[in-house]
Amino acid sequence: MKKRFNTTGVCIPTMHYMVDITDKLDKIIELIKEKDYFIINRPRQYGKTTTMYMLEQRLKNDYLVVSMSFEGIGDEVFLKEKTFSKVFIELMAESLEFTNEEESKRLLGYENDIDNLRDLSKLITRFVRDSKKDVILFIDEVDKNSNNQLFLSFLGMLRNKYLLRKQGKDKTFSSVILAGVYDIRNLKLKFRNEDEKKYNSPWNIAVDFDIDMKFNEKEIESMLKEYSSEKNVIMNTRNIAQLLYRYTSGYPFLVTRICKIIDEKLNKENLEWTEEYIIKANKILLSERNTLFEDLIKNVENNEELKDYIFDLIMNGEEKSFNLDNPIINLGNVFGYFINKDGKVKISNRIFEQRLY
Structure with a gap:
């Protein structure tokens, strides 16, 4: 069975290209x-x-x-x-x-x-x-x-x-x-x-889980190396990993989805991966309906305060201090839409920012 990039359900090492976690x-x-x-x-x-x-x-x-x-x-x-x-x-x-x-x-x-x-x-x-x-x-x-x-x-x-x-x-x-x-x-x-x-609290016995679950550039590169080796695709794995991280900030679904789009829609002839492929795949991703974007839209549309807060960030360019005691910031953080950057609230990655815009 040939391996593929997987964005639905559990990933299996023998079936799917995966980052080394x-x-x-x-x-x-x-x-x-x-x-x-x-x-x-x-x-x-x-x-x-x-x-x-x-x-x-x-x-x-x-x-x-x-x-x-x-x-x-x-x-x-x-x-x-x-x-x-x-x-x-x-x-x-x-x-x-x-x-x-x-x-x-x-x-x-x-x-x-x-x-x-x-x-x-x-x-x-x-x-x-x-x-x-x-x-x-x-x-x-x-x-x-x-x-x-x-x-x-x-x-x-x-x-x-x-x-x-x-x-x-x-x-x-x-x-x-x-x-x-x-x-x-x-x-x-x-x-x-x-x-x-x-x-x-029924679960106040739990210890803090502060392990970073997003993919870093090194982890993304591990998946690209396996893929390029098995498919005989030429790529500068370090540069492509950096580009993927730049667009996604390591959000696992987004990283894998872009790779899947390139592999299955843009590069069927196994040519060299370039930045142009990343840009094209990003445009395709932003135009498609997928479960992650549907969830994002639902969460924003169903919460008027969160919607207004994101509007102020993206459209009005307002700077807001990051404080999880604020329930709106905390909610956006739980959903993965906000990050703390130098004490300020920012949209967590470029793809979310473009989709929300």
Whole structure:
């Protein structure tokens, strides 16, 4: 099977041209070795799912990795504790079915004993205690149901088990990694006592995840070198990588999308890659409809304050100080539209700036 540039779904090294993210994976694995809990919160199409997949491949020999996604499981799952708890165990079992069938069957054997989150907690304790390896939990698309009280209670349960484990009073997942757009540490969970008016974050146990997920020039060049070698395409990989970074600021989808356009639409005869190709591909990209741009337009059109703020930046040329305490700046930062440049708010890359203009 010939490799290609991929901008939909998870990237597989044997199928797709990919940047070398070894350095990023090494840093994440250090957090896992410390038994930390954290969330990879980054904008849409920023390589979160691919990073989780690559992590699983690196860790599966030393850990029992349970990897699942909350995307597409429906809202009804989150209406009752019994339903959610059973589905959660089924998702765990499905994840292990092709990597450790014995452990998958062991999990399903516990399923009939679950009626609520308390039972789920006990099952997790039992499963982890009897496992031969440390168990790691990955949950992708975690913010799909982050406004659901049952989901927040589930996070609160994992948080409580983590704290008890540190005191030697429980067994639970060695590390839990959640992936999504929003930082769910900011979500609030009401205590069960209705008279208690305080709120507490269900995920305030998470350590900071400050690993830079965008592609740098060296990483982009690693993908170009592999591509040019396999396709016998002549290019100055360093210069092309610099050009790609100049346009995209390393936004993973944009980098790969430009390469895909050049490869499949502009350079079918495998000629030398030049700056002219980058410019032409950029124009094609800006004129097309894709999921990233559709998401950008939806987010801006649905938030009048954000729209006005971007208008002032781009059309009026206003300078604004970067401060994440400002909810509009924070929202633009979460979506990946704003960056902090010398203390000022700037649009994160040239392509977004042109598309928003």
